[in-house]
Amino acid sequence: MGNFMDAIQALTERVSVPQLTGPDITPEEERVLFQAALRAPDHAWLRPSRYLTVRGRAREALGRIFLESEADWQSLPQDKQTKLLNMPMRAPLIIVAVCRPAEHPKVPADEQLLSTGAGVQNILNAAWALRLGAIWRTGEMAQKPEVARGLGLADGEIIVGFIYVGHVNCTLKQPPELPLTDYVQDWPAKSS
Template structure:
């Protein structure tokens, strides 16, 4: 698969299974992530891997970091506990935000986000299923602390990785003209 095919045909895959990624596959994914644009070469991104029994610990962290978790309905508690079990490997994408006169926080977050996108594209090219997940668990400071993040670090997302065990849904083709205009825009 060439780069243009991977970039234009990539889809997220939510249902993932084993076998685990090989060390070579993981290395390729992280090499791709580390090639993301990075203004001033700040290197704001870092990544945590969660696999095996560690996923159950992460589920427990998701549950116990939720406000008033003891009062949640049992099915909601179970859902939080099982979230990390949806893939054999989870990569937590973290942005370390540093004060910089020319590189604002937003650009540092975008750099980490670009790294995640590179990882997703590389996974697709390698025939590895992947999905980028956020939601409440990504923005919960108790979860961030439980993962060992510092005060100046933010979770950009959880990348779930594994083998595809279903036929991915085809993504509809988009009309470029619906999204791209020439400037100045002429009023109608």
């Protein structure tokens, strides 16, 4: 560690990195990622978010869960089976972001999901600042009850995303510069 990026540079330049590789994320790097995650805003401090780390051989077990979540998976073509088994092998670390919205008179479930989303974004930004790559993925695996069960989630827990974290293994995308005025307007609008 040590070679980390200025916060504003990280926030304004981060891109998602779809192709990731080893070496493994170090315990120090992981600690930073989760310290950042736990600084997400959280209305009423309900602590709705938790994170599972899947690394090394555990990724194979996750691939198995992905495969066996498919109906009649034994009948799938071999290449489709291999694809599902290998999905978690696309990065040295997969973080499963989990939200368990609680009943609360002032904090709707959506706000609690947003809090977990903010935690995920903090992880993405922290990874980038550490000069790692990361990408937030969901897809059907995040929706399937079989996957949630396989991961040992409790009733009411929701998979907000699988965050793949590793070292950059592709050309980084150059995001287009967006004109801020398309997205940001003064209110009330000035009459001309």
